Amino acid sequence: MEKLLDPALTVKLGDRSYPIYIEQGLFANKHIFDSIKSNQKVMIITNTTIEPLYLESIKTCLKDKTNNIQSLAIPDGEQFKSLETSNTIFTSLLEQNFSRDSILIALGGGVIGDLVGFAAACYQRGIDFIQIPTTLLSQVDSSVGGKTAVNHPLGKNMIGAFYQPQSVIIDINCLSTLPAREFSAGIAEVIKYGIIFDSDFFNWLERHIEKLMALDPVSLKYAIKRCCELKAEVVERDEKEQGDRALLNLGHTFGHAIEAQMGYGNWLHGEAVSVGMLMACETAIQLGCMKDEQKVRIQQLLAKAKLPIKAPDTMPIESYMPHMMRDKKVLAGKLRLVIPIGIGQATVKQEINQEIVIKAIESCL
């Protein structure tokens, strides 16, 4: 139970490299905090849902290294991933005289990870932080790669920084407390990795989707590790998203439009990405990059993961484009979309005929 830890992988970014630990039972292993300095000042930032579940375990793990432990619980929800909540964190850190050599711990899902990462990037121009992602989505996606951000009323993730954590600690056990809907939303991103990068992994997912949905730990560990590996490889090649890294946004330009229009949090990110990926697949078919039967396989896998495969019926077709034109991939006023090439490969295309895009959206209405 208290054995020394081997990272499942290391994200290699020179002096900003960091380990990712993936195991069952990590929240009962004090070695997860071996990198914390003796009596270092620590602020654990979590949300009010996660706080009663895991805060005490984390504090217990920390106590061997430091007695300077503070915590702050933010209300749960995407609407708190804001500049205002960042300021709440800054105020709390300042009131308690946190200095540059302190460390933040992000304990929660993607909202907490992105928010705390951004706060760590900006507080006194940057202090250390550790990611402890508690949702499948944040484990396979947002905790790896150093993209931190908060939302703006006019766009998701519009305010942020590239800022790497000191380590990422993934305890698979905590998926047992994750609501089924959020688990499915995480599987959407898992499937995304297969579509973009790895047809073998996509095939594996088709064979193991039932086991994953039943929270089989061996399958979960393999899937999470494979996603983190695939993401780490991209981030190592393209930390600041000037090339390849943009591929990770498959389905996201469409998906962000759905999230923004429906109100952040009403449609989960992974749910919006599920439909968005199908819109991207339809665009790919129109452009001759994908066969119908490949889209059908993707759609079936998403459906088995209990993910939506149709757009919200209250969202009018004409409301997509204005949101999509605010995407960070837009360059010089031109829409750029990630387009899958069959299963296992993808590319960024620009100057796609707008009629094709509209038609692809319509195919999911």
Next chain:
Amino acid sequence: MEKLLDPALTVKLGDRSYPIYIEQGLFANKHIFDSIKSNQKVMIITNTTIEPLYLESIKTCLKDKTNNIQSLAIPDGEQFKSLETSNTIFTSLLEQNFSRDSILIALGGGVIGDLVGFAAACYQRGIDFIQIPTTLLSQVDSSVGGKTAVNHPLGKNMIGAFYQPQSVIIDINCLSTLPAREFSAGIAEVIKYGIIFDSDFFNWLERHIEKLMALDPVSLKYAIKRCCELKAEVVERDEKEQGDRALLNLGHTFGHAIEAQMGYGNWLHGEAVSVGMLMACETAIQLGCMKDEQKVRIQQLLAKAKLPIKAPDTMPIESYMPHMMRDKKVLAGKLRLVIPIGIGQATVKQEINQEIVIKAIESCL
């Protein structure tokens, strides 16, 4: 008038290197924007004082390269160097669909430079920006080195990023429109460079202070260039302020306490630093690092620059320490101060007896 430009110096930071141009009449030279891409989207952010003076000249210089020029004028004053004002900038950028390949231009003093630099660092996780500092203080200090920040009610510059500009454009002519009090505040930082790094430069300043105060362009260009060189050397050695760069904060821990207590903007930064440097000198004398006559020379030079040499008389002695303990140089709860060693050298000392610090403050009451 429209000759090609040679940088006065280049700040060497690998792929984040950038040129600093220092000349008279740059605001009439379209070559200052040679790095702007054809029809690149540009947002000039300035304040309401600078807007009527220089915005049109800058726009005219830009017009050869791009017609996509927007501008935003923030009210003038340190109180607008806030997270709220950053958000005003983000809103404006989003409303006008500014994307990652756009560029911001900071036209103004240190408040505008720090604020716009921070906004550029965070907008869509980082877009390019150009610094056009219009005050002496920002020309010699805040525009060089990539420290960007906004204030928090509990502390100055507590929220920020290390983020380098694409270029810095210093037109000496614009000092003629700078209020005398702000010019003096800038001279405080100029004198600081002599004390910390360069006794020859300090001697030069003693001989040229009258010329500088009379805005002699040759003296001004030399002084600004020398300060930028000295600062660039430190930043090149220590971009993230883990060592040497902290020396630039001579007088700042005391000075920030004065600014925070008196309300930001009531005492100008340079004025607070002037008194703060004398407090640091007195601390140095107590520690045997400086001779009385050296402090007298410094005090005389500051006085000739029409800078305050006494602390605000409405500020009680006991209000200094709580502010000083929030300084970013505080590590593990211990105050660290920059202490001059004679004239031309300085060091960071920690664990200084608090009585000595109090005595040093009292010497300036």
